[in-house]
């Protein structure tokens with residue numbers, strides 16, 4: 379019963395053909411995954427994927443016409459005996475001293491030439507390579523044409539070198555025939571260390587209970603059933619299970635037939651690699667989450683970052699300086715001409731910060747690059763620095779939320795990656811911002827001109843009055859002043875000019891204050907925008923780059939999954 383069920387399963391498995399193009403596309407997806415995660419994730423987690431991409435590329439390039447089948451098993455299970463029986467030649471020594479086979483032996487059905495490069499890559503020494511098919515065999519062996527059969531050392535060996543060699547070869551071959559014997563078929567080592575590990579390679583796994591002749595015929599079916607149960611527990615349900623007797627050619631016919639079908643199908647290499655891709659994808663699965671990745675930090679978090687950066691960059695101090703400078707300059711331009719000079723003696727608040735716009739004209743339009751670290755904006759306080767640290771952390775936390783741990787770490791690293799460059803960048807941004815202070819408003823000139831006019835009038839009136847007074851004092855004929863109503867014109871000019879000047883200054887003051895506040899807000903807006911751009915460039919963009927890579931990696935891994 380069991381054998382019939384096995385055969386049906388085997389037949390069904392045989393129908394699941396691996397399309398080479400689909401396999402290559404999956405391998406390509408693994409390569410894309412590796413490109414996307416390069417530098418973002420710890421290399422140690424990526425070794426199997428790198429190994430797969432490298433091995434698969436080489437295996438597919440070497441030969442798709444050959445099928446490399448390994449006989450693997452514990453010492454004394456009869457691997458070499460089966461190898462020789464299948465080859466119908468005594469190629470690999472069979473011994474009583476255990477272990478016997480120390481290095482892999484290969485037998486090639488078909489011309490050795492084509493298989494040599496494959497065997498070079500697999501690492502079978504030339505003196506252990508044999509050719510089975512010769513002209514003498516006629517068509518006897520043609521059904522196995524393309525088979526490269528390997529007799530491996532024992533995997534449970536007392537010799538460490540044997541175990542290493544087996545592990546290496548098991549990673550390279552297309553199909554593994556696990557050879558067990560009636561005494562040791564239930565050994566923990568073979569199941570735990572090997573068969574279980576190969577559960578994703580069910581399509582390229584065959585299990586052989588050799589030395590079946592050592593069991594009384596009635597005991598064979600229960601032993602096979604027991605072995606089948608163990609295989610099911612290993613995750614190898616449905617793999618073909620055959621009973622063989624290496625010393626009886628009639629009782630390896632079924633194994634031979636299975637190998638013939640495998641060779642003819644030319645699917646083993648592809649299936650092996652497809653299983654490898656499954657294993658690698660399963661191992662990487664924890665590196666991507668099920669949900670679609672977030673696009674980046676929300677605007678609220680970025681806003682907090684901008685505010686923190688503005689504090690660090692001294693935006694409030696610069697804005698206050700702009701307001702002060704506006705008032706300073708406005709008064710210097712529109713004030714009473716006699717006190718303007720005194721006003722000019724006081725330092726300009728912007729000039730103190732060494733900011734463009736500190737003096738109109740020359741340095742106002744200078745390129746930002748030439749102003750590196752040129753400002754004297756006060757250094758950030760400890761509180762501002764820690765607020766910035768918290769804001770950057772918030773960007774990282776928000777962006778990394780829900781991502782697998784290594785990606786969350788990568789996001790945090792990215793968010794902090796350019797922190798060292800921030801002070802200079804902020805200084806450049808502040809220095810490069812047009813604060814709107816390099817032009818004198820027209821109304822200043824107008825008011826200034828009017829002030830001059832009324833002052834000239836007052837001075838002229840004063841001079842005129844002084845002249846009249848002097849003439850009178852010298853006893854000369856007095857000046858006849860023209861009159862405006864009852865008042866003499868010089869007096870009107872003097873008092874009117876003085877009064878008009880004072881009135882104009884008084885009326886201008888609130889306008890200056892209001893305009894200065896507007897100038898402050900405008901500067902604040904521009905500075906905040908500049909600082910916000912720095913935050914996006916230096917913190918948000920690196921984070922987005924990691925999230926982009928995460929998205930690519932996630933998509934690549936989905937593409938690498940078996941469809």
Ligand SMILES: Nc1nc2c(ncn2[C@@H]2O[C@H](COP(=O)(O)OP(=O)(O)OP(=O)(O)O)[C@@H](O)[C@H]2O)c(=O)[nH]1
Pocket residue numbers: 451452453454455456457458459460471472473474475476477478479480530531532588589590591592622623624625626
């Ligand atoms: N009765 C019987 N004896 C077998 C059978 N297969 C192998 N033997 C004997 O079992 C012993 C071990 O056989 P090998 O072929 O050397 O075993 P192996 O798995 O290659 O062992 P190592 O090379 O040490 O790993 C030899 O004495 C064989 O003659 C079989 O099917 N029936």
Ligand SMILES: [Mg+2]
Pocket residue numbers: 457458459471472478479529530
């Ligand atoms: Mg051997």
